[in-house]
Amino acid sequence: MTTCQATYQFLQQIQGRAVTAAPADADAAQLAQLGLVTFATAAQYQQMQADVATLATRQSDLAQEMQRASQLAAEDQRETERTHSILFHFESQQHRATDVQTEAATRQQLDATNADLARRRQEFNDLLQRRSLVDGMTACGDRYAALTGAGLVAMRDLSVRLYRVGATDFPAYWADQQKVAGAFDALAAGAANYAQGLGSSLPQLDRSFLWATSLDLTRRQPDAAAGGPTFLDIYRAVADLTSNDENRLLASEVLFAINAPIAGQLPALKEIVHAVRKLGVPSESALGVASVLMLGRRADGSLAFDPLRQFLARTRSYEAAALLAVDNVPLDALAAKFGGARSLFASWGYQASEDVELASAFLAMSDLPIDGVQTKLAIVARGLNTYLEYPLVAASILASVASLEANETLNLLEQAYEVIGRRAMPMSQSELICLAVRMVYGIRDELLRQLDTTARVVPTAPAGGPRFYPHVIFVPVFIHAGYYATFSGIGGAHPAHAHGLAGGGFGG
Numbered sequence: 001m002t003t004c005q006a007t008y009q010f011l012q013q014i015q016g017r018a019v020t021a022a023p024a025d026a027d028a029a030q031l032a033q034l035g036l037v038t039f040a041t042a043a044q045y046q047q048m049q050a051d052v053a054t055l056a057t058r059q060s061d062l063a064q065e066m067q068r069a070s071q072l073a074a075e076d077q078r079e080t081e082r083t084h085s086i087l088f089h090f091e092s093q094q095h096r097a098t099d100v101q102t103e104a105a106t107r108q109q110l111d112a113t114n115a116d117l118a119r120r121r122q123e124f125n126d127l128l129q130r131r132s133l134v135d136g137m138t139a140c141g142d143r144y145a146a147l148t149g150a151g152l153v154a155m156r157d158l159s160v161r162l163y164r165v166g167a168t169d170f171p172a173y174w175a176d177q178q179k180v181a182g183a184f185d186a187l188a189a190g191a192a193n194y195a196q197g198l199g200s201s202l203p204q205l206d207r208s209f210l211w212a213t214s215l216d217l218t219r220r221q222p223d224a225a226a227g228g229p230t231f232l233d234i235y236r237a238v239a240d241l242t243s244n245d246e247n248r249l250l251a252s253e254v255l256f257a258i259n260a261p262i263a264g265q266l267p268a269l270k271e272i273v274h275a276v277r278k279l280g281v282p283s284e285s286a287l288g289v290a291s292v293l294m295l296g297r298r299a300d301g302s303l304a305f306d307p308l309r310q311f312l313a314r315t316r317s318y319e320a321a322a323l324l325a326v327d328n329v330p331l332d333a334l335a336a337k338f339g340g341a342r343s344l345f346a347s348w349g350y351q352a353s354e355d356v357e358l359a360s361a362f363l364a365m366s367d368l369p370i371d372g373v374q375t376k377l378a379i380v381a382r383g384l385n386t387y388l389e390y391p392l393v394a395a396s397i398l399a400s401v402a403s404l405e406a407n408e409t410l411n412l413l414e415q416a417y418e419v420i421g422r423r424a425m426p427m428s429q430s431e432l433i434c435l436a437v438r439m440v441y442g443i444r445d446e447l448l449r450q451l452d453t454t455a456r457v458v459p460t461a462p463a464g465g466p467r468f469y470p471h472v473i474f475v476p477v478f479i480h481a482g483y484y485a486t487f488s489g490i491g492g493a494h495p496a497h498a499h500g501l502a503g504g505g506f507g508g
Contacts, residue, residue, distance in 0.1 A: 002027070004158055004173050005166035011036070011155040014138055014145050022141025034174065036151035038133060045137060045144040052131045065117050160411045180412070184419040187439055190218030192423045197228040202235070205245060208431040211424050215438050216253055227256070234262045241273055242287040251291040258295070269294060272303065279309055281318050289322040296326025307331055314338070317357035327365045338364035341396075344374060350392065359396035366400030373399050379406035383413075387433040394437045401441065409440070416440050 013019045014037065022028070031037040040048065136146040147155070157177065158165075165173055194214035202210070213231075221227030235252040242248055255265050272290035281289050293303050308325035314335060315321050327334055341360035350356050363370060363377075377399040383406075384391035384398075398409050416436035421427075424435060 002169055002171075003166065004162060004168050004170050007031075007170040008155060008158040008162055008166075011147060011151055011158070014136075014140070014147050015152075015155065017138040019138055019140045019145065022143070028143075028145075030171065031151075034150075035148055036154050038137075038146050038148055039140070040137065040144045040146075042142065042144070045134070048130055048134050052134050069114055069117050157411060157415075160407050181415065181419075184416055184439060186222075187215060187218055188419050188423040190222050190224065191215045191420075193224035194218055194228060195424075197224055198231070201232055205249075207424075208427065208434065209245065209249060211420075211427075211435055212438055213249055213253060215435065217256060220257055220259070231256050237262045237266055238269070238287065241270065242284065244284060247285070247287040247291075250288045254291040254295045265294075275303075275305060276308065279305070280312060285318045289318050292319075292322040292326060296328075298328075311335075315357050315361075317354050317361070319354075320357040320361035323358075323361045324364060334364055337370060340364075340370045344370060345392070348378075355390055355392045359392045362393070362396045362400055368400055376406040376409075380409055383410040384433070387429050389430070394434065397437060397441055413437065413440050 010019070010023055010031075023031070028037070028039055032039055133146050137144040138146070154174075191211060191214040194217050195210050198214065199205070199207075199210055205213075217227050217231055218224070221230070231252060234255045235248055238248055238251045238255070241251070251269065255262060255269070258265065269287075269290060272293055273286045276289045276293065277283060277286045289308070293305070293308065296304055298304070304325040308321060310331060311321035311324045312318070315324075315338075324334060324338060338360050341363040342356060345356045345360065363373065366373070377395055380398050381391050381395035384395050388394060398404075398413065399406075401409065404412065413433070413436050416439040417432055420435045420439060421432050424432065427435075
């Protein structure tokens, strides 16, 4: 049982309680070591059954012990109240000594009963878990086998990818899976450190904004003790350039990613803000647009002012125009792809909106052809619709990840959702899924490439030379409802998002 196909079939047979052939001892030992399957000998299985058969008696004994503990606690309370009352001091010395001894004996008995009760409760809980294990066990040769919780998850994940990893060596597949899981865990743990530190200094920030920013900062500087103060210095330095936190956060993340002293970057940023205002970008949006242009600075030091001017004539979304302007591909081809994405959404029944413009921009910037990503995009959008009222932009971002197909994308998103949920709660489902989108998009490509080596959607050959920002891509933080977008030239309340950055190696 060295392949994923054989492993999946064996796990499925255990779940169906119909194992047709026991695995080799080495394979069984490996599955047990990975924590996916629990094995028991016939004698161990019989002993577990015998232990489980005592559950009813154990439960009755536990109830009696709990009642006994309750009675002793009440008695101890009465003795304590009596020995601490005023009348107690009027009793004889001998009587008081007797009462104190009685109180001490009752307390000692109560402590012993509580200790015994805690032991019995633990034993009872262990027995409940053992019953669950026994209920899931099935004959497997001369032994019995049951899936663990991790085994159930592994079987679920395998079912999504089995169509192409069936012949892959399972240990190699599992090692790749653990790398991605480890990257998710490390990213969530780092973001928790940043969020805790930044939250005390920026209490006015929405919690989801704070966590989204923290995810990005963790990618660039895993040490929150070093990165947190740097980010705060940048944030305070750009605070006077805009009236809204969304633009401040975006500009601060850009400058943090550029990794240069803020004192040297700020004068240039102010000049760019002034320049984009002259191009018609309103003051409340200028800082964000300027920061994106600064991020996409060419090797010769020039900025994409002319592409920005041309895209501002094509879209009323300042954000979409800024993103398209800094993409280093021929302008006509990029504009045509942008128009093709908008036409696709129009054919699906979407009306003109900020979301359509921004989603179209992400698809245009992607290395994937529009006609080759339609099915994947539709599947991802339907999956996200469970969590997000307006899933279009998030679906477009995820669909542009060439390393993954639709079902694998959603499966990986579910894993990220579970990881970030353990760290960032309390949050709504929509907020957590938006953080998960950032996590999936920011995981390094080399960790994901093995997940889909036979992807049917093939990226187009990049044109126009290196991209302006191969390792940094702008990713929104979505919200369930709508609010007035600071970047939008379309106006009004709409399915909106806040702004931020996410690192990754997908190049589009």
